[in-house]
Amino acid sequence: MSYDVIFIGSGPGGYVGAIRAAQLGLKVACVEGRETLGGTCLNVGCIPSKALLHATHQLHEAEHNFDAMGLMGAKPKPDWKKMLAYKDDVIGQNTKGIEFLFKKNKVDWIKGWASIEGPGKVKVGDTVHAAKKIVIASGSESSPLQGVEVDEKTIVTSTGALELGKIPRKLIVIGAGVIGLEMGSVFARLGAEVTVLEYLDRIIPGNDGEVAKTFQRLLKKQGMEIITGAAVQKAEALKTKAKVTYKLLKDDSEHTIDADTVLLATGRRPYTEGLGLDRLGVKLTDRGQIATDRHYATSVEGIYAIGDAIEGPMLAHKAEDEGMAVAEILAGQAGHVNYGTIPGVIYTWPEVASVGETEETLKDAGRAYKIGKFSFMGNGRAKANFAADGFVKILADKETDRILGAHIIGPYAGDLIHEICVAMEFGAAAEDLARTCHAHPTYSEAVREAALACGDGAIHA
Ligand code: NAD
Numbered sequence: 001m002s003y004d005v006i007f008i009g010s011g012p013g014g015y016v017g018a019i020r021a022a023q024l025g026l027k028v029a030c031v032e033g034r035e036t037l038g039g040t041c042l043n044v045g046c047i048p049s050k051a052l053l054h055a056t057h058q059l060h061e062a063e064h065n066f067d068a069m070g071l072m073g074a075k076p077k078p079d080w081k082k083m084l085a086y087k088d089d090v091i092g093q094n095t096k097g098i099e100f101l102f103k104k105n106k107v108d109w110i111k112g113w114a115s116i117e118g119p120g121k122v123k124v125g126d127t128v129h130a131a132k133k134i135v136i137a138s139g140s141e142s143s144p145l146q147g148v149e150v151d152e153k154t155i156v157t158s159t160g161a162l163e164l165g166k167i168p169r170k171l172i173v174i175g176a177g178v179i180g181l182e183m184g185s186v187f188a189r190l191g192a193e194v195t196v197l198e199y200l201d202r203i204i205p206g207n208d209g210e211v212a213k214t215f216q217r218l219l220k221k222q223g224m225e226i227i228t229g230a231a232v233q234k235a236e237a238l239k240t241k242a243k244v245t246y247k248l249l250k251d252d253s254e255h256t257i258d259a260d261t262v263l264l265a266t267g268r269r270p271y272t273e274g275l276g277l278d279r280l281g282v283k284l285t286d287r288g289q290i291a292t293d294r295h296y297a298t299s300v301e302g303i304y305a306i307g308d309a310i311e312g313p314m315l316a317h318k319a320e321d322e323g324m325a326v327a328e329i330l331a332g333q334a335g336h337v338n339y340g341t342i343p344g345v346i347y348t349w350p351e352v353a354s355v356g357e358t359e360e361t362l363k364d365a366g367r368a369y370k371i372g373k374f375s376f377m378g379n380g381r382a383k384a385n386f387a388a389d390g391f392v393k394i395l396a397d398k399e400t401d402r403i404l405g406a407h408i409i410g411p412y413a414g415d416l417i418h419e420i421c422v423a424m425e426f427g428a429a430a431e432d433l434a435r436t437c438h439a440h441p442t443y444s445e446a447v448r449e450a451a452l453a454c455g456d457g458a459i460h461a
Pocket residue numbers: 046145174175176177178179180182197198199200203204205230231232264265266267268313314315344345346347
């Protein structure tokens with residue numbers, strides 16, 4: 001069989017790209033070695049973790065807010081096995097959904113692990129498939145950390161954390177990034193004693209510093225212990241528990257703590273094993289990512305790459321957008337991704353969402369900006385729903401009022417951020433958002449109020 005394009009990997013980059021390419025009239029196949037389509041995101045990442053975050057958030061609501069609303073009765077107790085079955089059912093529905101979409105769009109699923117024999121040749125098992133173009137969308141894997149031996153039972157990555165045999169009594173999380181805090185939240189809500197060890201002097205590096213401070217305070221209030229400035233040196237699985245040794249950077253003192261389970265969440269790296277990139281001479285960046293030009297072309301003619309395997313934030317939606325863009329480029333259109341408006345979301349409670357510049361990046365660049373900030377305390381809906389922790393912060397150009405970035409910590413921040421993404425995509429000023437009518441009572445009024453605060457002032461502050 002000969003194809004116009006073969007995508008390697010069926011994660012959000014590969015499957016979305018394959019569907020778009022087929023919609024644009026190309027003959028497309030997608031190679032996937034897992035039993036199900038959807039990659040890390042659907043099988044062992046975004047989707048299963050969101051199911052567990054949803055279930056445990058409901059538990060938290062029942063434990064903390066039901067009485068106050070006049071909802072009395074026995075408190076629900078978590079049944080971990082049943083919760084995992086719910087999570088697996090959600091995964092199944094989604095992965096089958098992609099299989100259906102492949103059939104609907106006439107994308108062939110080539111089952112197995114691919115290697116690239118040369119431009120235009122993809123080998124899967126004993127068969128070599130011909131393709132005019134090849135797109136690598138092979139994703140990423142958990143980065144190893146020296147001294148930490150992952151066994152996916154006692155010392156786990158996010159993959160093992162989604163399949164634990166039981167709820168740990170004590171959990172140590174290495175790394176206060178997105179995975180560590182999302183999964184840490186899940187187990188803290190289920191009653192585990194959670195300690196997070198973070199190398200830097202702050203959590204969620206790269207995010208707005210003020211948001212990070214508020215977030216750390218709220219997580220602490222929820223019972224999570226966060227130790228910053230802690231360099232983990234060793235994690236060992238003993239017979240019945242695990243032992244973690246770390247050094248406090250402030251005084252070089254060494255400490256040891258025990259737990260039932262240790263979650264390693266110190267970042268991910270591109271997964272390109274077995275593709276034969278060395279042999280083909282595909283150039284990599286200094287950080288081991290596949291180097292591409294603005295059209296996702298690698299250094300080898302006819303081979304393209306997208307998603308976590310290349311530069312940029314390791315986010316499912318960034319990969320999806322690159323999948324669509326590369327499909328359009330291969331179909332002769334002008335595919336394009338605006339990297340300045342890609343949102344980042346942390347799905348804890350409250351959620352954290354951001355887009356564009358932070359105060360830190362604007363200061364570094366010496367740009368003049370103004371801040372419009374609004375607390376959810378002034379939002380009626382948030383008050384009614386026990387969700388008034390957090391704020392919306394909009395950064396706008398001091399002279400032109402053009403929105404440069406936004407940072408939200410609060411209820412459904414991950415949904416609220418998108419009106420600001422759209423505004424930024426259209427080059428809007430904060431005044432444009434401020435003059436747009438927002439329904440009352442909604443959380444989104446906090447976004448409008450923050451935009452008003454960039455000008456003559458918020459009303460409810
Ligand atoms: P991350 O880069 O978000 O965070 C890793 C954290 O580990 C950082 O705070 C870092 O300073 C810390 N760290 C590194 N070495 C350490 C050490 N030796 N001791 C203590 N702390 C150390 O990485 P992650 O949370 O593993 O996530 C991996 C990738 O997956 C990220 O790119 C993330 O954006 C993506 N992801 C996104 C979502 C989402 O969008 N909601 C969810 C999960 C994962």
